[in-house]
Amino acid sequence: MKFSTKPALALFLVLFSFQCINAQIDANSLFALPRATNTEILSITAPNPGSLVYNTDDNGIYKFNGTNWSAIDDTAKLKSVILNRNGGYNIPNSTNTYYNFPINNGHVQYIDNDIFQVVSNGTIRILKTGIYMISAELSTSNMPAGNTKYIIAAFRNNNLIAYLNRGSVSLTNQDWWGSTGVVMYNLNANDLISLRYVLNAGQTLHGRLMNIGITKMN
Secondary structure, three states, X not given: OOOOOHHHHHHHHHHHHHHHHHOOOOHXXXXXXXEEOHHHHHOOOOOOOOOEEEEOOOOEEEEEOXXXXXXXXXXXXXXXXXXXXXXXXXXXXXXXXOEEXXXXXXXXXXXXXXXXXXXXOOEEEEOOOEEEEEEEEEEEEEEOOEEEEEEEEEEEOOEEEEEEEEEEEEEOOOXXXXXXEEEEEEEOOOOEEEEEEEEOOOOOEEEEEEEEEEEEOO
16 A cells, blocks of 8 residues: 655644744854954955944944945944024124034934933034044024124034134125035044034124034944
8 A cells, every 4th residue: 555645744844844933042053243343344454345244333234345344234324413403592702712502402303322422512422433424504694794704613522623614704784694514534432522613793693593413424
């Protein structure tokens, strides 16, 4: 008599699959990528194109494309802090004197708390080492007539590191005015970044739009 093996084979496959699904996975048997900080990754000598590494600063996977390391998963998207303030405030100023942007934790539009901490007016603490893009905008509704010197600058730990914009505005009549600028800079964990301005206006200015944005690029 000839017996069919198909039912037995089917039962075996079902039981085998059930066992595999319910088996406890040993964490030590999982495939794991090398782990490294930003600094360690950038110091790797001549990595092969296609190499993968887990970035412990960004908590994401990076791939080497033959020239640069780039994030390949959603957990390593650009990290930002955005502060924005609309009108209804004064902009203090005095000849050739730096003032912090009057914008603080109460004006946060978006923040990645793993990367940034708003400390005080115009001052943000950087929590992770990396390359950052820093931007700032300042505007007023009553810039006086004549020539007015202005500066928008970035300070790191109270030391001037960059002018985002500087120059002189010349108006025939009191009018609206604004300026913005961007700079890229390599920053370290616990650096304090302050955005400051100089306005030689000689009068109280009415703030209109003010913005600070910092984004971690890698």
